[in-house]
Amino acid sequence: MRPLLAAVGVVIAFAPACGPSTPTTASASPSRASAAASAPGDARFSPSDLPRILLRPDEAPDGTRADRSLAHPSDVDAFAHDVVERQALLNDGFESGYVVYFPPDSYFRKEPHKVTDVAFQAIAGLFDEAAGASSSLRRFVDDLRTRQMVGSATISGQGLGDEAFGLAGGAALDGSFVRVYAWRVSNVILVLVASGPVAEDEALALARAMDERTGRVGPSG
Numbered sequence: 001m002r003p004l005l006a007a008v009g010v011v012i013a014f015a016p017a018c019g020p021s022t023p024t025t026a027s028a029s030p031s032r033a034s035a036a037a038s039a040p041g042d043a044r045f046s047p048s049d050l051p052r053i054l055l056r057p058d059e060a061p062d063g064t065r066a067d068r069s070l071a072h073p074s075d076v077d078a079f080a081h082d083v084v085e086r087q088a089l090l091n092d093g094f095e096s097g098y099v100v101y102f103p104p105d106s107y108f109r110k111e112p113h114k115v116t117d118v119a120f121q122a123i124a125g126l127f128d129e130a131a132g133a134s135s136s137l138r139r140f141v142d143d144l145r146t147r148q149m150v151g152s153a154t155i156s157g158q159g160l161g162d163e164a165f166g167l168a169g170g171a172a173l174d175g176s177f178v179r180v181y182a183w184r185v186s187n188v189i190l191v192l193v194a195s196g197p198v199a200e201d202e203a204l205a206l207a208r209a210m211d212e213r214t215g216r217v218g219p220s221g
Contacts (some may be wrong), residue, residue: 044186045214047073050098050124053190053213055206060102061198063118067108070101079125088139093132097125104196118196122210125189134163137184140191141165144180148172155200160211161185166204171195181207185214 045053050073057066074097080086104117127133145152150170157164164183171178179194181204190210194203 045126045188047096047098047126050096050126050188051100053188053210054098054100054122054124055102055120055210057100059209061118061120061202061206063196064102064104064120065108066100066102070103072099073097074099089136091132092136093128094136095126095128097123099123116197118194118198120195120198120206121191121193122206123189123191123193125191127187127189130162130184130187133184133187133189137163137165137182137189140189141167141182144182149178149180150175155179155181156204157181157183157207160207161190161214168200179203183207183211185211188214190214 051071054071057068057071060066076086076089076094076097078099079094079097080089100122102120102122104113104119106112106114106117107119125133125136127136144167148171149167150172152167152169155166155168157166160181161183162185164181166179166181168177168179170176176195177197179198179200181192183190190207192203192207192210194206
């Protein structure tokens with residue numbers, strides 16, 4: 001996926017295709033069976049579910065503001081930064097995406113970015129089957145470790161979704177500190193990115209709020 005919030009130093013993108021990969025770390029929720037492993041045809045969610053799962057404008061975290069123009073659907077061309085990645089997403093059955101941005105207050109005041117600024121973005125990617133979502137999730141996390149972040153360390157994503165990853169470290173673009181939670185529930189990938197001096201418990205609570213909504217969104221078929 002292309003850089004999402006470069007104006008405030010958050011740059012997280014889906015990985016280009018580089019062949020099959022093995023994730024460095026995963027925290028799979030023991031309470032849910034992996035749809036990718038047990039039911040590769042499972043397709044629980046549809047495009048209309050995505051904005052209901054992600055953080056809403058009225059849930060802007062402290063230090064940020066929401067703007068409805070910064071919450072919108074995204075297609076495969078918006079998610080892919082080159083033709084190789086685009087084809088990898090299509091091969092995995094990518095259907096649609098949705099992105100919500102929460103820039104810092106200084107962004108709206110057109111002030112220079114401060115080291116105390118925080119920013120968040122919530123991302124959803126929908127695939128036609130759980131197996132494809134799992135494949136793209138693992139490739140994405142590998143790319144975070146190898147290209148998009150520097151000095152990354154594993155943080156716990158325990159309890160999120162059917163499989164989950166957490167990383168903290170510097171953004172390769174500008175060194176700003178980011179926390180990233182990326183996880184899958186059935187055929188949807190969810191990502192929560194927190195940039196700046198955001199406490200781990202605050203970022204994880206936002207990710208859990210999104211994850212809990214996946215259980216309240218019923219099957220769309």
